[in-house]
Amino acid sequence: MKMISMSKYxxxxxxxxVSGIHxxxxxxxxxxxxxxxxxxxxxxxxxxxxxxxxxxxLETDYSGFEINGDYRLTERVYLAGAxxxxxxxxxxxxxxxxxxxxxxxxGFDINLYDNWAGMENLIYSGVRFGFSNFHQTLNSxxxxxxxxxxxxxKSSSESEKFSGLTAxxxxxxxxxxxxxxxxLFLGFNVQIKRRIFExxxxxxxxxxxxxxxxxxxxxxxxxGFGYNVSYLIPLYKKAKK
Amino acid sequence: xxxxxxxxxxxxxxxxxxxxxxxxxPTTPRLVIEFYDITAPEKTKIVPGLKAFGxxxxxxxxEIINETVLNRxxxxxxxxxxxxxxxxxxxxxxxxxxxVVNGNPDIITITYNIEKVYIxxxxxxxxxxxxxxxxxxxxSSLWMDNSEIILNQITxxxxxxxxxxx
Numbered sequence: 001m002k003m004i005s006m007s008k009y010x011x012x013x014x015x016x017x018v019s020g021i022h023x024x025x026x027x028x029x030x031x032x033x034x035x036x037x038x039x040x041x042x043x044x045x046x047x048x049x050x051x052x053x054x055x056x057x058l059e060t061d062y063s064g065f066e067i068n069g070d071y072r073l074t075e076r077v078y079l080a081g082a083x084x085x086x087x088x089x090x091x092x093x094x095x096x097x098x099x100x101x102x103x104x105x106x107g108f109d110i111n112l113y114d115n116w117a118g119m120e121n122l123i124y125s126g127v128r129f130g131f132s133n134f135h136q137t138l139n140s141x142x143x144x145x146x147x148x149x150x151x152x153x154k155s156s157s158e159s160e161k162f163s164g165l166t167a168x169x170x171x172x173x174x175x176x177x178x179x180x181x182x183x184l185f186l187g188f189n190v191q192i193k194r195r196i197f198e199x200x201x202x203x204x205x206x207x208x209x210x211x212x213x214x215x216x217x218x219x220x221x222x223x224g225f226g227y228n229v230s231y232l233i234p235l236y237k238k239a240k241k
Numbered sequence: 242x243x244x245x246x247x248x249x250x251x252x253x254x255x256x257x258x259x260x261x262x263x264x265x266x267p268t269t270p271r272l273v274i275e276f277y278d279i280t281a282p283e284k285t286k287i288v289p290g291l292k293a294f295g296x297x298x299x300x301x302x303x304e305i306i307n308e309t310v311l312n313r314x315x316x317x318x319x320x321x322x323x324x325x326x327x328x329x330x331x332x333x334x335x336x337x338x339x340x341v342v343n344g345n346p347d348i349i350t351i352t353y354n355i356e357k358v359y360i361x362x363x364x365x366x367x368x369x370x371x372x373x374x375x376x377x378x379x380x381s382s383l384w385m386d387n388s389e390i391i392l393n394q395i396t397x398x399x400x401x402x403x404x405x406x407x
Contacts, residue, residue, distance in 0.1 A: 092260050094365025143322055143357065144262065144364045145269035149306040150295055151321040154368070203359045217259035217361060 038117050038240040042072045045177075045185065047230025052084070054227075061089035064210075068228060070109055075241060080126055081106040086210035095141040097204075101134020103211025105171065113176075120232070121178050122187075128171040130193065132211045135163040136201060162201035167209045169195045169222070183232040191224040262364040269368045270398050271309075272327075272351060274316045279386045279406040285314040286407065288384075290344060292335030293318055296328040305329075317398060322368050326352045333384040333407075347385050348378040349405075353395070370395040375403050 052064040066084030073079055085102040107128035115121055140157040148154070175189025193212055200206065208214050213224045278286035291313045295303035309317040321327045328350050335344040353370040360367055372393045377385050387406040395402055 090362065092363050092365065093262060094363070141365045143269060144266065144360060144367045145319075145322060147269065147271055147307055147319040148322070150303060150319050151297075151327075152323065154322045203357070205359065205362070207362050215362075217363075 039237040040075065040240050041120050041232065041234050042238055043233050043235040045070050045072075045230045045232040047185070047187075047228045049082075049084070049226045049228055051225065051227040052086070061091070063087045066226070068105075068226070068230070076111045078109040078111070078124070078126075080109045080128070082128075084211065086208075088208045088210070088214075089139075090207045090214070093142075094144050096139040097207050098137045098139060099134055099206070099208035099210060100137070101132055101165070101210040103130060103132040103134075103209075105130040105211060107171070119179065121176070123176045124174075126173045126175075126189075128173065128191075130169045130171055130211050132167045132209050134165050134167075134210050135161060136165060136204065136206065136208075137161050138204060162204055165199050165201060165206060167195055167198035167206065167212060169193045169209075169212050169220075171224075175226070177228070177230070179232075183234060185228075185230045185232065187226075187228040187230065189226050189228070191226070193222040193224065195220040195222070259361070260363050262361070266360055266364045267367060267397065268364075269319075269322060270370075270395050271317045271319045272370075272372075272395060272403065273398055273401050274318070274403045274405055275401045276314050276316070277404050277406045282406060287313045288331075288333055288407065289313065290332065290334040290336060291316065292332040292344070294330045294332075295321075296330055296348065297321075298324070302330065315401070320351065320353065320370060320395075322355060325355060325373075326350065331385075345382055345384050347380065347383055349385075349388070350374070350376045350378065351403075372402065377405075 046067065046069040049066040049068065052066050056063040056065070064084060064086035066082050068082035070078040070080040082105045083103065087098060087100040089096065089098045105128040107126055109122070109124040109126035111122045111124050113121060113123040138160040140155065142153055142155040145153065171191050171193040173189045173191040175187055177185045177187035180186050195212065198206055198209070206215055213222045215222065276286055276288050278284045291310055293305055293308055293316055295305055297303050305318055318329055328348060330346045330348050332344040332346050335342070352373040354373060356369045356371065357366040358369050372390055372395065375388055375390050377383065377388055385405050385407050389404045390402065391404055392400050392402050
């Protein structure tokens with residue numbers, strides 16, 4: 001709060017100086033700064049994850065798309081969400097599997113950044129609940145057999161589909177959104193996730209969960225990032241408190 | 242900003258320790274045979290000069306790679322995972338001199354069902370077996386007298402699956 005009142009003071013002082021009005025020291029004390037009202041833009045921001053688009057074009061084993069958005073509720077709090085779809089092929093020495101599906105994420109962002117007057121940038125932290133509905137196809141595998149030299153190895157490329165898979169997770173993210181043109185934002189965020197439930201396929205496991213990302217043998221954690229471009233549809237302005 | 246983006250991609254894509262199959266991962270188990278004394282069925286008995294070969298579908302002899310003979314009382318041999326039957330020729334008093342093989346060969350036949358078992362992302366699947374039959378082919382000079390399936394499920398190599406009495 002001290003920061004806010006200080007910046008108010010400096011901004012008003014700056015404006016007073018620019019207007020070229022000379023004020024006596026004693027007059028300054030009597031002048032109230034509340035005459036300047038800072039208006040904040042409220043609205044719906046819609047965007048997409050550029051990294052998913054880039055990877056779709058650059059990587060042969062990935063395709064994905066996401067629409068994300070946020071709606072400003074208060075001075076600092078935004079309702080935020082995303083939905084999208086991903087297809088990702090995982091290949092190791094012994095198997096090749098493709099996960100395909102869609103996901104939804106919903107939650108809140110809190111802006112931690114104190115903007116200068118007239119600016120609408122965000123450095124934010126957020127929390128999401130994520131849910132994914134997907135299927136996995138085991139495209140091919142080679143049986144793991146260290147003694148296969150005698151009789152020869154066994155491989156199969158008969159694809160096997162594991163359908164009706166779901167997973168849910170909690171996600172904490174940290175990022176920024178910078179207004180690069182009027183109402184156009186570029187942003188980057190990193191995500192740490194923890195699965196809270198999932199349906200495991202029979203005699204297989206979820207190697208990739210759309211929206212969650214790849215899974216790790218070590219536990220329920222996951223990581224992700226987003227590189228977003230978004231457009232703010234301005235709805236109304238509200239005075240900064 | 243771009244640097245940061247690339248760095249993060251590297252961090253996220255490179256931590257793939259569990260994409261390499263560990264040597265400790267359970268592999269497809271081999272068949273474990275233990276040799277017992279026909280006159281004292283509780284006691285193991287050494288097979289002098291024990292040597293095993295595989296026999297393929299065309300009746301050709303197949304050298305067994307990594308065959309394990311422990312004290313000549315336990316023999317560990319791989320099953321053919323592309324078939325549901327494997328034959329072995331087990332020699333007693335095997336001896337190879339000037340390309341002439343001496344010894345007494347007996348032929349065993351194992352039939353089994355194969356089940357694929359998921360291990361991990363890095364190792365994929367291994368096979369387990371369920372022994373259906375185990376038989377000794379009749380010949381004029383058998384050194385084996387009898388056999389007994391101890392454990393039908395072949396899931397690891399710590400178990401003894403078949404006993405052969407001689």
